[in-house]
Amino acid sequence: xxxxxxxxxxxxxxxxxxxxxxxxxxxxxxxxxxxxxxxxxxxxxxxxxxxxxxxxxxxxxxxxxxxxxxxxxxxxxxxxxxxxxxxxxxxxxxxxxxxxxxxxxxxxxxxxxxxxxxxxxxxxxxxxxxxxxxxxxxxxxxxxxxxxxxxxxxxxxxxxxxxxxxxxxxxxxxxxxxxxxxxxxxxxxxxxxxxxxxxxxxxxxxxxxxxxxxxxxxxxxxxxxxxxxxxxxxxxxxxxxxxxxxxxxxxxxxxxxxxxxxxxxxxxxx
Amino acid sequence: xxxxxxxxxxxxxxxxxxxxxxxxxxxxxxxxxxxxxxxxxxxxxxxxxxxxxxxxxxxxxxxxxxxxxxxxxxxxxxxxxxxxxxxxxxxxxxxxxxxxxxxxxxxxxxxxxxxxxxxxxxxxxxxxxxxxxxxxxxxxxxxxxxxxxxxxxxxxxxxxxxxxxxxxxxxxxxxxxxxxxxxxxxxxxxxxxxxxxxxxxxxxxxxxxxxxxxxxxxxxxxxxxxxxxxxxxxxxxxxxxxxxxxxxxxxxxxxxxxxxxxxxxxxxxxxxxxxxxxxxxxxxxxxxxxxxxxxxxxxxxxxxxxxxxxxxxxxxxxxxxxxxxxxxxxxxxxxxxxxxxxxxxxxxxxxxxxxxxx
Ligand SMILES: Nc1ncnc2c1ncn2[C@@H]1O[C@H](COP(=O)(O)OP(=O)(O)OP(=O)(O)O)[C@@H](O)[C@H]1O
Ligand SMILES: [Mg+2]
Numbered sequence: 001x002x003x004x005x006x007x008x009x010x011x012x013x014x015x016x017x018x019x020x021x022x023x024x025x026x027x028x029x030x031x032x033x034x035x036x037x038x039x040x041x042x043x044x045x046x047x048x049x050x051x052x053x054x055x056x057x058x059x060x061x062x063x064x065x066x067x068x069x070x071x072x073x074x075x076x077x078x079x080x081x082x083x084x085x086x087x088x089x090x091x092x093x094x095x096x097x098x099x100x101x102x103x104x105x106x107x108x109x110x111x112x113x114x115x116x117x118x119x120x121x122x123x124x125x126x127x128x129x130x131x132x133x134x135x136x137x138x139x140x141x142x143x144x145x146x147x148x149x150x151x152x153x154x155x156x157x158x159x160x161x162x163x164x165x166x167x168x169x170x171x172x173x174x175x176x177x178x179x180x181x182x183x184x185x186x187x188x189x190x191x192x193x194x195x196x197x198x199x200x201x202x203x204x205x206x207x208x209x210x211x212x213x214x215x216x217x218x219x220x221x222x223x224x225x226x227x228x229x230x231x232x233x234x235x236x237x238x239x240x241x242x243x244x245x246x247x248x249x250x251x252x253x254x255x256x257x258x259x260x261x262x263x264x265x266x267x268x269x270x
Numbered sequence: 271x272x273x274x275x276x277x278x279x280x281x282x283x284x285x286x287x288x289x290x291x292x293x294x295x296x297x298x299x300x301x302x303x304x305x306x307x308x309x310x311x312x313x314x315x316x317x318x319x320x321x322x323x324x325x326x327x328x329x330x331x332x333x334x335x336x337x338x339x340x341x342x343x344x345x346x347x348x349x350x351x352x353x354x355x356x357x358x359x360x361x362x363x364x365x366x367x368x369x370x371x372x373x374x375x376x377x378x379x380x381x382x383x384x385x386x387x388x389x390x391x392x393x394x395x396x397x398x399x400x401x402x403x404x405x406x407x408x409x410x411x412x413x414x415x416x417x418x419x420x421x422x423x424x425x426x427x428x429x430x431x432x433x434x435x436x437x438x439x440x441x442x443x444x445x446x447x448x449x450x451x452x453x454x455x456x457x458x459x460x461x462x463x464x465x466x467x468x469x470x471x472x473x474x475x476x477x478x479x480x481x482x483x484x485x486x487x488x489x490x491x492x493x494x495x496x497x498x499x500x501x502x503x504x505x506x507x508x509x510x511x512x513x514x515x516x517x518x519x520x521x522x523x524x525x526x527x528x529x530x531x532x533x534x535x536x537x538x539x540x541x542x543x544x545x546x547x548x549x550x551x552x553x554x555x556x557x558x559x560x561x562x563x564x565x566x567x568x569x570x571x572x573x574x575x576x577x578x579x580x581x582x583x584x585x586x587x588x589x590x591x592x593x594x595x596x597x598x599x600x601x602x603x604x605x606x607x608x609x610x611x612x613x614x615x616x617x618x619x620x621x622x623x624x625x626x627x628x
Pocket of ligand 2: 058059060101
């Protein structure tokens with residue numbers, strides 16, 4: 001299957017050329033090779049899933065993409081810029097934001113402040129104005145508050161706006177974390193198991209939010225997910241990892257029929 | 271029924287982003303300010319002002335400083351006493367070098383010296399965390415104490431080794447020195463503390479305060495979002511030390527009148543930490559409550575037995591004082607890590623919905 005040119009999906013979304021190309025990435029921790037020579041691409045506007053059994057290297061892959069881990073070999077091209085190492089700060093600056101497998105919210109801060117925190121990079125008014133909370137600092141605060149309120153509306157978080165997130169149930173925390181990632185207005189959104197530990201209803205809500213983000217804001221999304229049903233429903237293309245190696249790459253239905261994938265999930269030794 | 275937000279609709283984010291969105295809170299603040307600025311100067315005895323209000327306000331300011339670092343940014347420090355010292359010695363040098371400059375201005379400026387030293391001692395926080403950072407702040411404490419003794423230039427080579435506050439006037443009113451009146455000194459301390467509380471509150475509610483709290487709650491996520499730990503941590507050390515420094519300068523110039531290195535030793539640092547823990551980590555109101563509690567408790571303990579006609583000697587009172595503080599710290603750390611400030615806000619929450627249970 002080729003997406004070299006702009007294509008339109010069955011549900012009318014536009015998918016463009018590659019925004020990110022991952023080439024021959026190898027990541028080792030001492031003797032353990034978490035990722036072995038993996039290459040794949042992510043296309044503008046698509047929902048790309050990464051799946052695989054536990055310990056396959058999925059989270060490590062996201063960590064390499066946003067500069068949290070440094071791969072020993074290989075390189076990543078994002079929007080025309082090629083690099084083999086970068087700091088997480090620069091990934092954030094270049095428009096990549098993410099959520100974490102184990103929620104990594106600022107637990108002592110309210111929902112509102114957590115999502116405001118997501119706009120950290122967009123706010124820069126100086127110390128003196130911040131001291132006075134006046135003029136440019138106040139204008140900036142209000143401007144971003146308005147954008148954050150839109151996210152709060154979008155994710156239906158109005159009722160917990162002022163609640164410290166540490167007190168929220170897990171499902172809501174995951175949603176706030178999505179909100180925080182969205183607040184940065186990323187062009188590439190990385191989601192690490194956004195539906196882990198959720199019940200069916202919560203999963204449906206989360207799937208809807210992810211599809212809406214992709215559809216309304218045109219955000220390119222890469223997500224890790226264990227629930228195959230969800231992956232089949234929302235992903236455009238799927239990369240399958242097993243023991244740090246890529247064993248399949250294609251549309252959900254292609255991947256589902258792939259013998260290597262079936263073996264990996266059934267535990268057949270390769 | 272008195273304390274309600276119903277009916278007070280916020281029609282824009284500016285109102286909702288206000289620091290006291292509820293009308294009754296604003297009225298309460300006005301009331302406290304009126305009491306502090308008008309009622310106490312008129313009706314307060316010199317004893318009350320000198321041994322209760324002035325030290326309470328000065329410790330509050332230092333507690334706010336420590337709270338910014340420990341409560342808001344999550345960097346525990348045992349060096350805040352020494353940073354008060356940096357402010358005090360800087361103010362002393364400034365006042366003797368520039369005898370004709372407004373002494374209130376110099377007291378505030380001395381905060382910048384504390385901020386500078388604080389930034390230097392904050393640098394290790396970029397590499398180390400938790401227990402090891404506590405140890406480096408304690409090392410800063412001991413190093414600075416050593417400097418206060420071993421660098422005679424700091425106390426102008428006095429034989430006593432102490433700094434003594436000279437008499438200074440501002441607009442023909444005696445402000446420092448033994449002849450300065452309690453009310454004058456009180457009003458200066460109060461004004462500085464009120465303005466600096468307002469500034470702290472502004473910082474905390476804005477971009478910079480959020481970056482501090484992000485570092486406190488999850489420093490890795492903060493960096494992934496785009497907060498630079500260097501700026502966030504060092505600015506917290508700077509602001510925190512500035513507050514402690516001004517508090518230290520005021521302590522010598524507007525309260526004690528003279529000081530030696532003992533005023534800034536590690537006991538002082540621990541006392542400030544206790545204020546912050548009991549009052550509430552990450553709360554400005556808590557800094558006031560904690561300072562009031564730790565400062566007023568011994569005074570009350572000394573007065574209580576006399577009220578009941580009992581005669582308990584001072585040593586016993588001291589012991590009881592320490593036992594109560596110790597027990598409370600354990601209590602707050604285990605049961606209510608957010609301190610008295612949390613109890614205060616729960617009380618307000620109850621008032622808000624009263625008389626309904628929820
Ligand atoms: N920081 C690290 N230090 C050492 N080993 C690591 C580190 N991070 C990951 N690994 C190892 O790399 C391998 C891949 O881990 P990773 O977390 O990427 O898997 P995963 O596919 O996300 O699994 P899961 O589905 O359980 O989340 C594992 O063997 C893990 O132990
Ligand atoms: Mg994982």
